[in-house]
Amino acid sequence: MARQQDLWQLAQSRRTQHVFSTIITAQSVERDLSSEDGLRDALDWCRRTGVTKVYIESFRDGLWAKREILVRARSRFQEAGIAASGCVTTTRMAKSSEGGWAMFPCFTNAATQQQLQDVFEFTAPLFDEIMIDDFYCTECECAECQAARGDRSWAAYRLGLMRRLSVERVLEPVRRVNPGATVIIKYPQWYDHFPERGYDPDGETTLFDRTWVGTETRDVDDERWGGCAAYRAFWIMRWLGQSGGEKCGGGWYDPYGTHEDSYLEQARQTILGGARESVLFCYPSLRQDTGPANIEALRRELPALLDLAAWVEGETPRGVVSYKPIGSIAEGERYIFDWLGMVGLPVVPAHEFPAHASVAVFAADSAHDPRFAGSAADFLSHGGTALFTERAAAVAEPGESPAAFVFSPPENLCQFPDLPADQIAALREAALTPLGLQLDGPTGVALYLFGDRKLALENFDDEPCRPVPDRARPRSRRGNCFGSPWAGGCDGPTARTHLLGTAGLESRAQSASRCQWRPSATLSAAARSDTPAFSDDSFSAWNAASGARPLPTSTRFAASTRVRVCRASSRSRDSARMVSNSANRACAFGASSSTPAAWMGFERNPIAPTASALALVSSSV
Numbered sequence: 001m002a003r004q005q006d007l008w009q010l011a012q013s014r015r016t017q018h019v020f021s022t023i024i025t026a027q028s029v030e031r032d033l034s035s036e037d038g039l040r041d042a043l044d045w046c047r048r049t050g051v052t053k054v055y056i057e058s059f060r061d062g063l064w065a066k067r068e069i070l071v072r073a074r075s076r077f078q079e080a081g082i083a084a085s086g087c088v089t090t091t092r093m094a095k096s097s098e099g100g101w102a103m104f105p106c107f108t109n110a111a112t113q114q115q116l117q118d119v120f121e122f123t124a125p126l127f128d129e130i131m132i133d134d135f136y137c138t139e140c141e142c143a144e145c146q147a148a149r150g151d152r153s154w155a156a157y158r159l160g161l162m163r164r165l166s167v168e169r170v171l172e173p174v175r176r177v178n179p180g181a182t183v184i185i186k187y188p189q190w191y192d193h194f195p196e197r198g199y200d201p202d203g204e205t206t207l208f209d210r211t212w213v214g215t216e217t218r219d220v221d222d223e224r225w226g227g228c229a230a231y232r233a234f235w236i237m238r239w240l241g242q243s244g245g246e247k248c249g250g251g252w253y254d255p256y257g258t259h260e261d262s263y264l265e266q267a268r269q270t271i272l273g274g275a276r277e278s279v280l281f282c283y284p285s286l287r288q289d290t291g292p293a294n295i296e297a298l299r300r301e302l303p304a305l306l307d308l309a310a311w312v313e314g315e316t317p318r319g320v321v322s323y324k325p326i327g328s329i330a331e332g333e334r335y336i337f338d339w340l341g342m343v344g345l346p347v348v349p350a351h352e353f354p355a356h357a358s359v360a361v362f363a364a365d366s367a368h369d370p371r372f373a374g375s376a377a378d379f380l381s382h383g384g385t386a387l388f389t390e391r392a393a394a395v396a397e398p399g400e401s402p403a404a405f406v407f408s409p410p411e412n413l414c415q416f417p418d419l420p421a422d423q424i425a426a427l428r429e430a431a432l433t434p435l436g437l438q439l440d441g442p443t444g445v446a447l448y449l450f451g452d453r454k455l456a457l458e459n460f461d462d463e464p465c466r467p468v469p470d471r472a473r474p475r476s477r478r479g480n481c482f483g484s485p486w487a488g489g490c491d492g493p494t495a496r497t498h499l500l501g502t503a504g505l506e507s508r509a510q511s512a513s514r515c516q517w518r519p520s521a522t523l524s525a526a527a528r529s530d531t532p533a534f535s536d537d538s539f540s541a542w543n544a545a546s547g548a549r550p551l552p553t554s555t556r557f558a559a560s561t562r563v564r565v566c567r568a569s570s571r572s573r574d575s576a577r578m579v580s581n582s583a584n585r586a587c588a589f590g591a592s593s594s595t596p597a598a599w600m601g602f603e604r605n606p607i608a609p610t611a612s613a614l615a616l617v618s619s620s621v
């Protein structure tokens, strides 16, 4: 109970840094918020989860929540110190989509358009902020839509349609009814399908007051929901965060097709992506199936997530700049940047041509920019290093430029992390040398750079639900590891390689100052005290015990930094200690956000013997 109280107070006190919120669907409003008991449960759940804001939905799947329930729930949440906004989900409307996902509406239909307006006119007097859930799009190919489209492409027709409806049926009606209200457009994570379904993060972001970003990457191997690289959450959060600017309020993710590890990965990526709020979709789903276990894991990590938000606040991510113009589709290479992140390239997005980057990567979507070839030639002639997929190279024609690196992604991009080690090594060398970095180690570990003093590594491997098919073939373990002093840690059992999340960071320029990560197993032990995980106290105690000392002030990561990521068997406890011992030579472990020279780690799964981690290093003083 004490811990629950702590979590609630902590979430309240850190609201300016990061907010955790949830959506209560219209069905759940009717079922769960119509009684005193239900309201009490919901308030209690929010307090225990550190949720300080709710979106109370008025319409979904054809169901209108009753006005009096919405009004009473809004008041009860507000009285409890929980902010309350509205939400609308445009599913199962007057006419459903013919073709594609039937939950999407046919927005060409006049009755659907009128209903859209009715829903917002109903909701706007009740809430000063209203979110539109991410079904505000269409794939309908009915006769009405065909006729209205004429000879335009589906993307051109739908983009124009949704833009017009946004003005005439959503924003104008809302502003007539409640002039002070703001409306949020909530984008899904499938950014490489936006134009063909009518999402327009250029025009719509301009029209709407605020934007939200889908970071629902889920388990890559989940049969129903899988196929999405975990790195996408970071990439899209930064991409839409960049184009949305101050309008971009946060990210959102859900529990579908996840387990605790992947659920927390979504949470970390959302915050690393710069979100100021995390919407936990949605209250009813988080109380069934995998939801309760995910939420329990989130509650445990919440203090660390808030520290992460503080750590990343105001930081500018840097790295290999991936160019994706708004409205582009990477035909044949959809979502390729997500996969480059999964092999350890610190890929950061740009929606405008990255003329001043030291290193950039271009894929098929660059061709959307009519000036791409000329810009790429200028980029190379001014000393930039460019990685091109073969499709991008066919447009840019970089010729024999020594600063151009052309590569062929696998047909099935999910297999990117399984490319032969020499191909991965070549790609890393081309991308990282201009950044003064070298990365060795297995794929499935992502690297993030912030400014010139901070970096993070997150280990996405160790998927307990990874099935057996062709992709699950064991990787070469010794081949993925390094020489001394860590080679011993790489003798894994014959089964899947588990992870300890160990890594080392070495500044060659300052060979005396070495910095290495601890195995997360050590960190877990420190965190499993009665105090909230990763409090300053547990860090201090852990640091004192390990003999760590702060990083020398002169250490910077920008110059010739070598990052080593070592995969070790979870059964090799000795190797974990060995890494710890070797790290004691002269290394830097700070405390949490209140102390500079921060080193933080996050336990991935406190129950399983395997652990992976998000590790952060800062060399600031």
Ligand SMILES: [Zn+2]
Pocket: 097, 098, 106, 107, 108, 109, 140, 141, 142, 143, 144, 145, 146
């Ligand atoms: Zn239609």
